[in-house]
Amino acid sequence: MSDRRIQALREVVHESYAIFDTVLDELDLDPPIACKSGCIHCCYNQVALTEPEALVLGLHLLETRDSKRLDDLSAKTEALVGSLNGKSWQDIGMARHRLPCLFLENGNCSVYPARPWACRGWNSVDVNMCLESNLSENALTLIENHPVTRLVADSLQKGVLRGASDLGLEAGYLLMSRAVSLLLEGGAEKGVRNCMEDWLLGRPFFARKKSW
Template identity: 35%
Template sequence: MSPFKENYGAESPPLNEALAAMVRANVRAILARGRTPEQALELAGSALAWADHLIERFEAENPLPRPIVCQAGCYYCCHNQVELTPPEALLLGHYVEQHFPEVEKAGLKAKIAESLKIKAGKNKAEMARIRQELPCPLLREARCSVYPVRPLICRAMHSLEAGDCEQALRREDLSASAYYSHRYEIIRSISQGLKDGCASLGCQAGALDLVAALDNSFREPRPLERWIQGEEVFSL
């Protein structure tokens, strides 16, 4: 990975096969110890920890020529439509159940229902153009309410120019701003390894829309137990 590579286009980041293979092996090692809700949560938790560690280590060893300008309260990328793996969705649902009071859970479910209503029948490009109307339902006062367990892709998103993200959102501009490719390479590789490892062991593994996945996790009975045993918990 080149620490100085800045991209502007929307091409897919490269896949680090060695990293993906390590994540697949980690999935198998975790599930070899048993198929319990604890193991299901550990799958996502370990993937998120790997992502944070690798990004932090890479950027410590390779000082970036331009600083990343993201900061708390900058929520413009939180209007992007997020896809995640089933383990990540299950961890999010569990976090909400454990940390949100009932009134906040009810408010979140109402936001999810409204978002799903707006998104109904639209493809990805159409949703991207109206993303001003589709803030992440997990935003609370312009901050992520689940930051410790936010999805992998959210850990990749960043900006090198203050104001670019806000302007792009306001203008409904779909062109990409400058970004460093190493973050997306790390995240893509971990996500692919997580999906491949889960699929190889008979667990639902396809990419999920965050909002729909949260809706499923709240509506479906015992989602952790059922998913880890190979049932399809999430609608695609």
């Protein structure tokens, strides 16, 4: 697999993340977004991501974690994925308050630079609403937010997916925990490389596993 193609994928995703950050910095939101470092209420959730996001996340894991941490992550991932086996997205969404993100560590996101659009686009203007949602475990609790940030993130995500589809590449969504399971399959170095090669050659990445 050409390193040039891998680097091109990385640059496209990173550029889209940078565009989102720039737009967010330029927005004058009233009331202001309440999200800040150390606020982890929305990290009790299972978000979906696309193939490009997942592959860039895989590269980030290889570059920032040693073999011991990757092995620990693999075990943690398989335990979580096993607990989700057979559950629909709706079932998982309704139980989200009992399902912390794989990458929530010591009260912070441990993959923050590589977090997906779903995490970047979501926001709240009142931390008390987020707290109440988690304490009540009511997935339908109202959380006031600014739709413009979600719209920007969603537009960038769909743009990258459309580009992938136009190139004949698989373009879809999968829960992040399930995507990470595929990335780490057979060992992180091998798994990420295999997923990367399959996807960039037009073969399935997410669809290699038919059911969960």
